[in-house]
Amino acid sequence: MTAQEVRLCGLLLREHFGEVVEKVGTHLLRSGAQNLRTIIHETGLPLDLVKKSLCVLVQHGACNFRSGRKGPGCPTEYQASGDRILRILRYPRYIYTAKTLYGDTGELIIEELLQRGHMTMSSTVKTVADRLTQNMEEGRSMDYSEVTSAFSKLVETQFLQRCPPMGGARNTKDTTPGTPASTALLTPESFPDCYKVPHITLIGRGKRRHSSDDGEDQKSAKKAKMDPETHGDEGIYWQVNFERFHLHFRDQAVISAVANKLDQTCSEIVRTMLRMSEVTTSPSATCTKPLSANEIFRSLPASYNILRPILDQYLTLLVDDPMEFVGKAGESGGGMFVVNLHRALANLARATLESAVQERFGSRSARIFRLLLRKRHLEQKQVEDFAMIPAKEAKDMLYTLLSQNLVQLQEIPKTPDYAPSRTFYLYTVNQLPTARMLLQNCYKTVANLIERRLFETKESKRLLEKSQRIEAILASLQVSGAEPEQLTEVEEMITAPEKQQLESLRLHINKLDSAENQVDETMFLLEAYVSSTATSTA
Amino acid sequence: MSEVKVKKEKNVSDPVEVENRIRELCQQFPHGITDQVIQNDMPHLEPQQRAAAINKLLSLGQLDLLRNSSGLLYRMKDAQSASKMKGSDNQEKLVYQIIEDAGNKGIWSRDIRFKSNLPLTEINKILKNLESKKLIKAVKSVAASKKKVYMLYNLQPDRSVTGGAWYSDQDFESEFVEVLNQQCFKFLQTKADMSRDSKQSPMVQRNSSFATSHEVWKYICELGISKVDLSMDDIETILNTLIYDGKVEMTVIAAKEGTVGSVDGQMKLYRGVNPVIQPTGLVKTPCGLCPVFDDCHEGGEISPSNCIYMTEWLDF
Numbered sequence: 001m002t003a004q005e006v007r008l009c010g011l012l013l014r015e016h017f018g019e020v021v022e023k024v025g026t027h028l029l030r031s032g033a034q035n036l037r038t039i040i041h042e043t044g045l046p047l048d049l050v051k052k053s054l055c056v057l058v059q060h061g062a063c064n065f066r067s068g069r070k071g072p073g074c075p076t077e078y079q080a081s082g083d084r085i086l087r088i089l090r091y092p093r094y095i096y097t098a099k100t101l102y103g104d105t106g107e108l109i110i111e112e113l114l115q116r117g118h119m120t121m122s123s124t125v126k127t128v129a130d131r132l133t134q135n136m137e138e139g140r141s142m143d144y145s146e147v148t149s150a151f152s153k154l155v156e157t158q159f160l161q162r163c164p165p166m167g168g169a170r171n172t173k174d175t176t177p178g179t180p181a182s183t184a185l186l187t188p189e190s191f192p193d194c195y196k197v198p199h200i201t202l203i204g205r206g207k208r209r210h211s212s213d214d215g216e217d218q219k220s221a222k223k224a225k226m227d228p229e230t231h232g233d234e235g236i237y238w239q240v241n242f243e244r245f246h247l248h249f250r251d252q253a254v255i256s257a258v259a260n261k262l263d264q265t266c267s268e269i270v271r272t273m274l275r276m277s278e279v280t281t282s283p284s285a286t287c288t289k290p291l292s293a294n295e296i297f298r299s300l301p302a303s304y305n306i307l308r309p310i311l312d313q314y315l316t317l318l319v320d321d322p323m324e325f326v327g328k329a330g331e332s333g334g335g336m337f338v339v340n341l342h343r344a345l346a347n348l349a350r351a352t353l354e355s356a357v358q359e360r361f362g363s364r365s366a367r368i369f370r371l372l373l374r375k376r377h378l379e380q381k382q383v384e385d386f387a388m389i390p391a392k393e394a395k396d397m398l399y400t401l402l403s404q405n406l407v408q409l410q411e412i413p414k415t416p417d418y419a420p421s422r423t424f425y426l427y428t429v430n431q432l433p434t435a436r437m438l439l440q441n442c443y444k445t446v447a448n449l450i451e452r453r454l455f456e457t458k459e460s461k462r463l464l465e466k467s468q469r470i471e472a473i474l475a476s477l478q479v480s481g482a483e484p485e486q487l488t489e490v491e492e493m494i495t496a497p498e499k500q501q502l503e504s505l506r507l508h509i510n511k512l513d514s515a516e517n518q519v520d521e522t523m524f525l526l527e528a529y530v531s532s533t534a535t536s537t538a
Numbered sequence: 539m540s541e542v543k544v545k546k547e548k549n550v551s552d553p554v555e556v557e558n559r560i561r562e563l564c565q566q567f568p569h570g571i572t573d574q575v576i577q578n579d580m581p582h583l584e585p586q587q588r589a590a591a592i593n594k595l596l597s598l599g600q601l602d603l604l605r606n607s608s609g610l611l612y613r614m615k616d617a618q619s620a621s622k623m624k625g626s627d628n629q630e631k632l633v634y635q636i637i638e639d640a641g642n643k644g645i646w647s648r649d650i651r652f653k654s655n656l657p658l659t660e661i662n663k664i665l666k667n668l669e670s671k672k673l674i675k676a677v678k679s680v681a682a683s684k685k686k687v688y689m690l691y692n693l694q695p696d697r698s699v700t701g702g703a704w705y706s707d708q709d710f711e712s713e714f715v716e717v718l719n720q721q722c723f724k725f726l727q728t729k730a731d732m733s734r735d736s737k738q739s740p741m742v743q744r745n746s747s748f749a750t751s752h753e754v755w756k757y758i759c760e761l762g763i764s765k766v767d768l769s770m771d772d773i774e775t776i777l778n779t780l781i782y783d784g785k786v787e788m789t790v791i792a793a794k795e796g797t798v799g800s801v802d803g804q805m806k807l808y809r810g811v812n813p814v815i816q817p818t819g820l821v822k823t824p825c826g827l828c829p830v831f832d833d834c835h836e837g838g839e840i841s842p843s844n845c846i847y848m849t850e851w852l853d854f
Contacts, residue, residue: 257814265740313741322787323814352818354784359821363783371782388715388779438820445825448834448842455843508852518819519826525818 001029001082004443009085011450016088017056020045024053028063028080035068035075054078060117061163061239087242089446089520094245098159105150108132110159110240118163118237121151155195158279161241162195243283250528251278254344257351258318258325265306266314270325272299273339284535286342292333323347342532349435349529352522356438357406364389365397369406369429377410377426398427406434432533439526446519453512460505467502470494556583556591564601564613571612629656633664637674637688644677644687717763718776723785725749725757726810748789748807751777777808787811824851 001009006029014022027043028034034042040050057063062084068074091114099107108128113119125147132142154160251274259267276299277288297311306314315337318326324343330336350373358366367387372378375386384394401407412424457464473490494502563571563579576588592612595601601612636653637645651661665688668674676686726749733747755773758764780786786808793805820826824847825834834840842848 260812260816261814263734263740310739313739317740317744322789348815351814352820355813355815355818356821356826359817360827366784367779367782370784374782386775386778387782388712388719388775390712441826441831442820444831444834445820445823448825448845449823451836452842452845452848504853511852515819515823518822520819522819 002440002443004440004447005082005086006030008089008443008447008450009082011447011454012085012088015450015454017053020049021053021056024050025057025062025080025085028057028078029082029085033069033077033079035077037075039078060084089516090524092517093249093520094240094242097245097248098154102150102153105132105147106154109147109151109154113160113238113240118239120234120237121148124238125151155238158195158244159241160238163237163239165235246524246528247278247283249524250341250345253348253525254325254339254341257323257344257348261323262317262321265304266318268301268304269296269311269314269318270339272296272301273326273337275299277339281341284532287327287338287340290329290336290338293335293337294333296337345525345529345532346431348525350431352525353431353434353438357401361397361400364393365401368394368397369401372407372427372429373431377428379424379426383427402427405437432530435526435529439523439530442519442523442526446516446523449512449516449519453509456505456508456512460501463498463501463505466498467494553587553591553594556580556587557595560591560595560601560612569611569613573610573612576612629654629660630664630667632656633661634668634673637668638690640687640689642689642693644689646685646687650688714764715776715779718758719779719783721758721761721763722754722773722776723780723810725754726780726786726808730810744809748809751806751808754808774806777806780808784813785810824848 006026009029010022010026013025017025023043023045024039027039031042036050036054039054040047043050045053054063057078057080058065061081063078063080065076065078068077094114095107095111098110102109105128108131109124112124112127112131125144129142129144129147132147133140136142151160251271255267255271255274258270273288273291273296276291276295281288293312293315296315297308300306300311312334315326315335319328319337324340324347327338327340328335329338354366354370354373357369364387368383368389371383371387378386380395380398383398384391387394389397398407402409406429408428408430410426410428411418412426413419414422414424470490470493474487477486477490559580560571560576563575567575573588576592577583580588592601595612596603603610603612632654633650633656636650647661647665650665651658654661656664665674669676672691674688675691676688678686729749730747733743736743736746738746751770751774754777755768755770758768758773777786777788781788788809789807790804791807824845825831828834828845828847830840834842834845836842
């Protein structure tokens with residue numbers, strides 16, 4: 001993990017779980033796998049705090065444990081996974097996607113699971129039903145079966161998966177005593193029941209929480225309710241399948257790119273193709289399985305009634321496009337077409353790099369950057385000629401890009417002594433290392449935004465506390481039925497400039513939050529591109 | 539009285555006669571004569587006398603000394619150019635010859651020095667002399683602005699020296715290039731928009747949004763914004779810069795020989811395109827554009843807490 005990633009993980013852990021967990025988490029990230037005693041010793045925290053932090057991390061899937069590397073008698077070692085912690089940044093996007101696909105029920109299910117980490121199906125259903133009932137009008141409540149069906153739909157489309165059982169892992173290890181770290185952490189997919197919905201007996205409706213229950217509900221807000229009833233799915237815990245969400249985001253990025261470049265109908269065709277190959281394509285595949293034009297024609301949504309020859313023309317257009325989103329894989333069935341996923345990701349990553357250079361350095365530097373991406377290696381004179389930029393300015397821009405490490409210099413000597421007057425100096429851009437560098441910049445940017453947000457909150461802490469106190473007083477006065485004059489008197493305790501300050505603080509925090517989400521979109525594209533190249537070269 | 543035998547060499551010819559004979563031979567063979575030819579013609583001539591005659595003619599500037607694969611050649615010099623060089627000495631003639639050989643690319647003074655093995659001061663004097671006689675001229679090269687190349691007075695300098703259509707007096711005309719850039723882009727964009735609005739079948743739409751490089755060239759010529767004549771190659775370099783700007787894409791199709799604008803059986807087609815993605819999220823934050831991004835640390839002089847760019851951006 002790079003320093004920037006560790007810093008960002010630390011900030012995320014601090015925001016969501018507190019400083020103790022942050023300390024333990026960052027320590028584990030920096031030092032790799034360690035056992036309990038070493039963690040206690042090096043962080044200087046008391047035993048029970050370390051235990052609780054590790055529990056929190058394991059509950060959320062951010063930490064894994066396994067028996068020590070030195071042999072079966074060794075104490076268990078804990079290892080934090082930074083990738084999982086970075087996913088916390090993307091929670092809003094997951095929840096929003098679930099809302100668009102499965103409505104409010106789906107949104108709340110995903111939200112609950114993200115908050116708790118692992119949960120059984122029955123407890124999820126009950127909690128979500130209660131929450132939905134809370135927001136409905138008086139007298140209506142949510143039936144458990146509706147929530148259960150939404151849950152099953154989520155499992156069918158693989159957005160939720162079972163957590164790998166921990167006990168089973170230890171059993172397999174007992175049979176092979178001598179093998180050290182060859183027991184790789186088992187992925188959820190390696191279990192056949194990964195996506196099987198258990199049969200649970202859960203009949204009832206959501207309970208509406210009344211304000212008198214507020215006190216005891218707050219106590220159990222963080223802990224799972226101790227439910228005396230059993231519903232037949234003990235020990236089966238569910239978690240959110242992040243990879244599936246990522247595939248969905250990737251598909252959306254490809255579809256919107258096609259819509260931008262070509263037109264709406266083409267993007268609908270690509271959307272159909274991707275939908276058809278959702279479950280048949282493995283996550284790391286270079287391209288989807290070949291689909292025949294007949295199948296595509298049949299699966300198009302009914303609202304798009306385009307004729308068969310027109311569809312053929314659109315498909316030919318897609319294949320001929322220089323971006324190569326769609327490729328032709330054969331002639332049977334009216335033409336077999338695939339969506340080139342890796343190539344689309346590479347093109348999107350390239351567009352991201354180009355836009356970053358354009359916004360930061362200007363359109364002429366962007367012209368030089370694109371020129372070098374296309375033509376690979378060029379001398380300085382050639383760069384000036386192709387880009388049609390005067391020599392002095394081109395030289396200046398090239399050196400600026402070089403100092404920011406966006407462009408590299410390749411020396412080709414003519415003589416064995418690398419005499420400068422007798423060497424060719426060629427400028428070049430390597431897409432993959434540049435993408436990685438930009439990704440690190442994204443991590444640093446998000447960490448900066450979070451720090452700024454915390455700083456702003458800290459600055460106005462006094463003001464925020466005052467406004468909270470006043471709101472609490474107002475609420476209690478309203479409940480106990482006070483007169484309007486008392487209310488206005490309390491409201492006036494906040495002066496106008498203070499109100500303005502609060503308002504601007506609210507705007508600032510919102511802006512910083514939305515900026516974090518925007519940078520996260522860039523992060524997702526670049527991460528997907530980097531991991532796609534890793535699998536294709538492996 | 540005994541006869542004094544005066545040995546009269548029957549082979550002795552008057553040097554002037556020898557020269558005239560050689561001159562006639564040269565005129566007979568305009569491509570040049572070798573030593574062998576002169577010897578065949580006047581077998582009685584001794585090598586010394588031949589050499590003396592040839593040297594005399596060379597110094598008078600009436601013969602040109604050339605070398606080819608088989609040996610030395612002597613050629614008649616133009617009477618006109620011979621008159622030009624009257625009054626110049628050998629060195630100047632040598633330098634003039636070198637410059638003439640360089641054609642319309644011109645030659646640098648240092649190269650003249652290498653070829654003639656004359657010292658630098660001499661070269662400079664000779665060059666000044668020749669320039670004042672209006673026999674050669676100096677042209678500034680665009681590649682290195684201090685470098686001057688010399689060529690014959692009445693020759694048109696080559697494109698590589700002056701830079702072609704984009705340079706006027708050694709200055710790169712960036713505004714001219716920018717204007718051309720925008721005009722070409724507007725032309726392609728309107729063509730693409732028109733084809734999109736025509737609501738025909740997609741294939742026809744795409745094909746009608748293409749424009750060949752010939753069409754663009756005609757459009758630009760008719761616009762009349764350029765004082766200089768632009769060739770199709772020039773327009774293609776402008777269109778290439780549009781490709782590097784990401785606004786235009788190009789395909790090559792095979793075309794029948796003889797169709798307007800085809801070069802070697804293929805035509806280049808250009809078409810305006812939309813960008814694939816919106817500006818990326820990173821650049822919507824001040825950190826993405828920050829010039830001191832690498833110096834920013836928490837607790838340092840430059841940190842997120844006291845970043846002035848962020849303050850401005852938040853208050854925007």
